[in-house]
Amino acid sequence: MTTNAQATRPAIQVENLTVSYGPKPALLDVTLSIEKGLLIGVIGPNGAGKSTFIKAILGFVKRDMGTVAIQGVSAEKAKGLVAYVPQRGAVDWDFPVRVKEVAMMGRYGHIPWYTDPSPDDWRIVDEALEMVRMSEFKDRQIGQLSGGQQQRVFMARALAQGSDILLLDEPFAGVDAATERAILDVLENAKASGRTLVVVHHDLTTAGEYFDRLILIKQRLYAYGPPRAVLQEDLLSQVYEGRLRVFSNLIKKER
Ligand SMILES: Nc1ncnc2c1ncn2[C@@H]1O[C@H](COP(=O)(O)OP(=O)(O)OP(=O)(O)O)[C@@H](O)[C@H]1O
Numbered sequence: 318m319t320t321n322a323q324a325t326r327p328a329i330q331v332e333n334l335t336v337s338y339g340p341k342p343a344l345l346d347v348t349l350s351i352e353k354g355l356l357i358g359v360i361g362p363n364g365a366g367k368s369t370f371i372k373a374i375l376g377f378v379k380r381d382m383g384t385v386a387i388q389g390v391s392a393e394k395a396k397g398l399v400a401y402v403p404q405r406g407a408v409d410w411d412f413p414v415r416v417k418e419v420a421m422m423g424r425y426g427h428i429p430w431y432t433d434p435s436p437d438d439w440r441i442v443d444e445a446l447e448m449v450r451m452s453e454f455k456d457r458q459i460g461q462l463s464g465g466q467q468q469r470v471f472m473a474r475a476l477a478q479g480s481d482i483l484l485l486d487e488p489f490a491g492v493d494a495a496t497e498r499a500i501l502d503v504l505e506n507a508k509a510s511g512r513t514l515v516v517v518h519h520d521l522t523t524a525g526e527y528f529d530r531l532i533l534i535k536q537r538l539y540a541y542g543p544p545r546a547v548l549q550e551d552l553l554s555q556v557y558e559g560r561l562r563v564f565s566n567l568i569k570k571e572r
Pocket residue numbers: 338339343361362363364365366367368369370
């Protein structure tokens with residue numbers, strides 16, 4: 318449930334966030350405030366700290382410094398306010414579980430440990446699978462799906478959770494054009510229903526088209542704003558060293 322106080326707060330507020338796994342920080346002093354109801358892309362090269370940023374919002378990684386608030390609630394206490402679709406390599410696809418059971422995992426936070434899922438839980442799961450167009454596969458083992466289909470099932474799990482905020486780590490990685498379109502439709506529908514979506518995305522040629530705002534990071538936050546303001550040659554050349562010619566074309570296209 319969203320209280321009045323939550324309604325006026327930013328969806329996600331990050332202040333002076335620093336996260337390190339070793340001697341060099343993966344994220345350094347990142348501060349930004351994400352408004353509600355937008356579709357937001359996170360861009361930056363491999364190793365830039367994009368997944369770490371998502372994990373820090375979820376409270377999955379330890380912060381060296383800084384704060385993360387979800388609708389005004391600290392990340393540690395905000396479990397359940399945020400749904401997460403991990404980067405695909407991070408999932409064990411051999412785990413013997415059926416599609417509808419994966420989607421039902423999204424409901425676990427709502428189901429008391431001593432009961433089975435209610436008819437309402439199953440209805441929500443069915444709707445989520447319908448949204449991602451995976452209903453016909455609901456009895457299939459997750460390991461027996463294509464990569465793009467698995468990705469959509471994980472989106473159904475996140476949707477079934479019913480959270481206002483969805484974080485997705487590279488949902489478009491390795492999917493074909495049709496699946497990419499289907500996933501984008503799901504993201505846009507989720508946004509139309511008032512959700513805030515933060516999506517790690519590596520394709521700069523579509524970033525300007527897909528998202529309302531872009532977050533450009535490489536250890537530090539380089540820019541946060543509308544795609545036109547972020548897809549600037551000077552910014553991109555600082556972040557993606559040595560690939561500037563590609564970006565000159567890209568920027569022309571975006572303008
Ligand atoms: N569990 C970990 N232990 C040690 N170092 C890590 C760990 N996870 C990430 N790192 C390091 O932190 C940095 C940021 O990693 P992160 O996964 O956040 O980058 P990314 O932007 O998501 O990259 P990619 O585009 O390849 O997914 C990298 O240098 C990475 O090697």
